[in-house]
Amino acid sequence: MICMATINMGDLKQRFQERQYKLTPQRQIVLQAFVDNPGKHLSAEDVHNIVRKQSAEIGLATVYRTLELLSDMDVLQKMDFGDGRSRYEINEDSSEHHHHHLICLSCGTVKEFEDDLLETLETVIARKSNFKIVDHQVKFYGYCDKCQSSRED
Known part of the structure; x- marks a missing residue:
């Protein structure tokens, strides 16, 4: 099994x-x-x-x-x-929110970013809009360490 x-x-x-x-x-x-x-x-x-x-x-x-x-x-x-x-x-x-993702535009590598920095923003948006937010997803696009190095060469 x-x-x-x-x-x-x-x-x-x-x-x-x-x-x-x-x-x-x-x-x-x-x-x-x-x-x-x-x-x-x-x-x-x-x-x-x-x-x-x-x-x-x-x-x-x-x-x-x-x-x-x-x-x-x-x-x-x-x-x-x-x-x-x-x-x-x-x-x-088990996680209340999904983690965020860092996506390399060159090689396509996807890394997770665990810090949930949007909780305060969620609270403000929910209060101002009278909208119950149950989740969110954030994607950051850029270049990983390896691709940054190869772009500089």
Whole structure:
């Protein structure tokens, strides 16, 4: 069985059963790719390259369908960083807000930025607009250390 610290397998199996789906071995292998690559924002192609090493018979279409299903079930969070590819990460129920992302315009690297500096701004906006904010996402675009160095050469 797969050891998933951030995914409760019993809860996940129950959610699959409620939707009349099965937690197949292929779906478990796709989930394992995220568990084995914590903090990474994986595209379908990234996941496919990872799972092919373990199970060569899993096709890219199966990976796409599984990622969409897991995203619909809120197991994975689907994100768009403007590069034409959806990326996914484990949806952490424990965090009140999602972390922010630093996206390199040169190599496409995505890093997480954990500080939630917008709480005060959220409070002001909510109060002034009488709008209950439940979440936000922030993306910063620029150049990572490696790409900055190569641009200076």
